[in-house]
Amino acid sequence: MTGATITPAGPDDRAASRAAAFGDVLRSEWTKLRSVRSTFWALIVTVVLGIGLGAVISAAAAHGYAKSSVSGKLSWDPTAVSLDGMGIATLATAVLGVLYISSEYSSGMIRTSLIAVPKRGRVLAAKSLIFAVVTFVVGEVTSFTAFFVGQALISGHAPHAALGDPGVARAMAGAGLALTALAVLSVAAGTLLRHPAAAIAGMIAVLFVLPAIAQALPDSWRNPVTEFWPTQAGGQLASVHHSAHTLQPWPGFGVMCLFVAIVYAIAWTLLDRRDA
């Protein structure tokens, strides 16, 4: 290789040299997300299972409706039934969000990334924003499709919901929003814990294990946990019916966002201070 081939840059190209901006980092993170296969598969699994599982549960619940008790009929919530498959979307989102950054730690890519973008907060912000947008779109597509498919399967067998019913449109949009908050939380958790396994375990603990443990506690302990546990509180945005010991939809979502903001701030600080 001769020296001449190394520098094709003429004076024009030099002049074009400019400071790297946040938009550049966004493009870079978008390219990172779309250029690995795991992203594609995780999103496919989210959509297919979210819709498919919701359809199966909807069909089964609708057929059982006629034989169910009076109290069962009273608490019948067709919207919630059709969205039951979203739990899998929650899990897939948490795993993908954690891996989006922690895989950089396990492969060493993070060092390459931070040499390219030494203003580290930008890397975290760009990753969170890109992943939030992707999750929001996928979450809304999944929740709306699951709703319509589920209601179509329920109708004729049991009372079904329509998008115009009170609270339904908000719950649909809310399912996507709650998932988006979770997306940011999982990227922050991956940054904080760095090891994929640890961060995934942490997310599962927050999402499923700790709320389940709370169910075993006496009422005086269980109720506040159910009410204020961030992921439970955030989930209220995606439900039509308000049950006892839960927050109202928007305040609930506010609690979730506050929790995400705190974890994000810790992750940001540590990312900035730690040796990479």
Next chain:
Amino acid sequence: MIEARNLVKRYGSTVAVSDLSFSVRPGMVTGFLGPNGAGKTTTMRMILGLDAPTQGSVTVGGRSYRDLPAPMREVGALLDAKALHGGRRARDHLLCLAHSNGIPRSRVEEVLRIAGLEGVARRRAKGLSLGMGQRLGIASALLGDPAVLIFDEPVNGLDPDGIHWVRTLMRALAAEGRTVLVSSHLMSEMALTADHLLVIGKGRLIADTSVDEFVRSSSRQSVHVRSPQAAELAARCRQAGAAVRAGSTSRAAAAPVAGPDAGTSPDVIEITGMDSAEVGRLAAAHGIVLFELIPVKASLEEAFMELTRDSVEYQAAGATR
């Protein structure tokens, strides 16, 4: 131009880098040399803003790395060629990096060509050979067409062809007026590539010198002699002001591979401070019979090992040299 001032890096009680000050100038290849564990990589990580110095500071072009507005356009670095996502295609990997600094897509194709990677651009990184991976790392360092280049052990794992390519590339980059800092633990490699040397051991600067000067000052010559009257010759040489020590029989160029009892022999001595002609004349003047008279030049590798002997982090137990 890279300038380090009193750099210190401690990890707990371990001191990785201790009061290191140096400057790396443009237009030449500066070799960063030291045994394993000497602190070369830590120093490079501090230059690149990955690790924060415990004390002191380091700047690139007068600014700390984290303050550079478009870092890849000013500094190109290869620390670890395996520091990438194995599932990403080579071209996409470069594209991610190019985007982050607003470098046009056309430059990605250019560096793929420079590094000879066009044929494997669509291959996923984990499917690349060691040499190809190293070339991909070098390609990413060249992306921003930077004035400063930093390479950590760039020839590790390369075949002779690849080593030659890297060496030529380093020299070409320096010839264009760029600042090139290359680390290695192999003196012989640096002697061929570098113009200037920074030698460190146990985190301390041992030498900051040009390669020529290092070669000159360390080319310690000695004379290997085998003689049935070795003791007498040794005494005469000492009188003449030379230093004499017992030589090893395996020293001689023609000696067979040293066997278990090859080692010292009373007949063999090593003389420093006189050249072979002087030793020969002295022997003739006193009627001393010589069987072997061989000028011995210490290799650069030996000179380097001598220099860093006290600072080798991990020395094999019972090693004799």
